[in-house]
Amino acid sequence: MLRLEKISKKYANLQAVDKISLDVPPGSIFGIIGRSGAGKSTLLRLMNLLEKPDSGAMYLGERRVDTLSGRELLLERRKMGMIFQNFNLFSSRNVADNVSYPLEIAGLPRRQIDLRVGELLELTQISDKRRARLRELSGGQKQRVAIARALAAEPQILFCDEATSALDPQTTRSILSLIKNLQKFLQITVVVVTHQMEVIRAICEQVAVLEAGHLAESGAAKTVFAKPKSSAAKELLHAA
Amino acid sequence: MPPNLHEILGLLPQATLETIYMTFASTFLACLLGLPLGIYLFVTSPAGLRPQSAVYNILSRLVNLFRSFPFIILMILLMPLSRLLIHTSIGPAAVVIPLSIGAAPFVARVVEAALEEVDKGCLLAAQAIGSTDWQIVRKVLLPEALPALVSGLALTIITIIGYTAMAGAIGGGGLGDLAIRFGYYRFRQDITLAAVVVILTLVELVQLGGTLLSRGLLNKR
Ligand SMILES: Nc1ncnc2c1ncn2[C@@H]1O[C@H](COP(=O)(O)OP(=O)(O)OP(=O)(O)O)[C@@H](O)[C@H]1O
Numbered sequence: 197m198l199r200l201e202k203i204s205k206k207y208a209n210l211q212a213v214d215k216i217s218l219d220v221p222p223g224s225i226f227g228i229i230g231r232s233g234a235g236k237s238t239l240l241r242l243m244n245l246l247e248k249p250d251s252g253a254m255y256l257g258e259r260r261v262d263t264l265s266g267r268e269l270l271l272e273r274r275k276m277g278m279i280f281q282n283f284n285l286f287s288s289r290n291v292a293d294n295v296s297y298p299l300e301i302a303g304l305p306r307r308q309i310d311l312r313v314g315e316l317l318e319l320t321q322i323s324d325k326r327r328a329r330l331r332e333l334s335g336g337q338k339q340r341v342a343i344a345r346a347l348a349a350e351p352q353i354l355f356c357d358e359a360t361s362a363l364d365p366q367t368t369r370s371i372l373s374l375i376k377n378l379q380k381f382l383q384i385t386v387v388v389v390t391h392q393m394e395v396i397r398a399i400c401e402q403v404a405v406l407e408a409g410h411l412a413e414s415g416a417a418k419t420v421f422a423k424p425k426s427s428a429a430k431e432l433l434h435a436a
Numbered sequence: 437m438p439p440n441l442h443e444i445l446g447l448l449p450q451a452t453l454e455t456i457y458m459t460f461a462s463t464f465l466a467c468l469l470g471l472p473l474g475i476y477l478f479v480t481s482p483a484g485l486r487p488q489s490a491v492y493n494i495l496s497r498l499v500n501l502f503r504s505f506p507f508i509i510l511m512i513l514l515m516p517l518s519r520l521l522i523h524t525s526i527g528p529a530a531v532v533i534p535l536s537i538g539a540a541p542f543v544a545r546v547v548e549a550a551l552e553e554v555d556k557g558c559l560l561a562a563q564a565i566g567s568t569d570w571q572i573v574r575k576v577l578l579p580e581a582l583p584a585l586v587s588g589l590a591l592t593i594i595t596i597i598g599y600t601a602m603a604g605a606i607g608g609g610g611l612g613d614l615a616i617r618f619g620y621y622r623f624r625q626d627i628t629l630a631a632v633v634v635i636l637t638l639v640e641l642v643q644l645g646g647t648l649l650s651r652g653l654l655n656k657r
């Protein structure tokens with residue numbers, strides 16, 4: 197689905213991402229774990245085409261995407277959804293208008309947008325808040341709205357950057373199970389970035405462990421949990 | 437009615453209307469110039485949507501240069517422009533042109549500051565969704581910054597009221613002109629006082645309106 201070949205990214209004299217190669221299989225939940233500052237968010241921004249790698253190549257399906265620019269780049273980004281730790285919703289818009297934003301951007305007619313927003317809020321189980329203002333929502337509810345917005349343009353792939361790190365354990369579980377159910381139901385690919393082992397354990401089939409910008413190890417989540425090879429993986433398991 | 441009061445009441449309405457006219461016409465034109473400039477400054481700034489340090493640094497210095505220029509001198513320098521554009525360099529209409537150009541860099545900074553306050557996460561989300569820069573500006577940046585922009589507008593109007601008073605010194609008309617012509621040259625402190633009271637009232641009203649509107653917008657969220 198998404199294939200990275202020796203992707204690197206440097207900020208000033210910091211090698212934030214160092215020759216990372218990954219293969220995210222279609223229709224799965226792929227985890228990326230690492231300590232704070234390991235380069236997880238940077239890697240996600242590269243995968244999401246928000247930043248250009250200094251070197252390496254990236255393919256979405258058969259198409260090389262890291263070299264795209266202009267209109268083509270925007271259209272490719274629209275095939276990807278993203279959710280964040282702090283939700284990053286638009287406070288000037290209510291719930292429904294946040295979800296409709298990607299559809300407005302894509303130029304859908306109003307009637308179609310309204311229908312689709314209804315479906316999406318249904319899908320993320322937050323229909324009762326359709327007309328609510330953001331400040332009336334809890335963190336978990338906000339993340340549901342953010343997921344609805346991320347899925348609005350029917351992306352093939354959903355990126356989650358620490359999507360549950362601002363939530364309490366119970367809400368975390370409900371959001372994780374929502375993501376898992378949506379992945380199955382919509383047949384999409386999900387990439388989850390986290391520093392919490394529990395998140396990987398709960399929903400990921402495969403996992404990549406990052407340490408200081410490079411790939412420490414990767415493989416089936418079960419295997420990495422049972423027999424961690426790298427010191428980074430052992431440390432993360434120990435902390436959990 | 438005492439003769440003094442009668443005279444003051446005869447002079448004030450005209451001068452007040454002139455001040456209001458100069459203020460609003462200049463604010464409108466200053467925003468017309470300053471809003472796009474402020475947006476452009478933000479977009480090209482280091483933390484903006486499309487950082488361009490060379491363009492940003494040049495524009496930013498120009499804006500600072502204009503802003504640190506003594507306003508009264510800027511007005512005098514710009515007066516020939518009024519002569520060129522509206523064929524006169526005295527009266528309220530004539531000072532609107534230097535006023536707007538003089539206030540535009542101020543507006544640009546106010547706009548830039550308001551946009552800088554918008555949550556960077558929102559912008560990241562809008563970019564991830566595949567918005568064009570123009571869509572982000574129009575559908576995210578400006579709506580998110582609206583309460584701050586409204587406060588900034590009030591600040592701009594107040595600053596321009598101050599400028600119009602100075603414009604009185606070079607024949608602009610309005611309350612500043614009244615204060616200078618009567619109060620300063622003819623020692624009529626009662627007229628100066630009356631002009632000052634009206635100016636302060638205008639400033640207070642704009643401040644109040646701006647605060648209420650901005651707060652109202654925030655409360656709607
Ligand atoms: N835009 C940037 N400019 C300069 N340095 C950056 C930038 N973005 C990230 N970095 C640096 O790159 C390194 C990796 O950052 P990144 O945000 O990817 O880490 P992370 O694994 O997501 O950490 P966290 O768990 O704290 O979110 C950090 O040292 C960070 O300071």
Ligand SMILES: [Mg+2]
Pocket residue numbers: 236237238357358
């Ligand atoms: Mg991060």
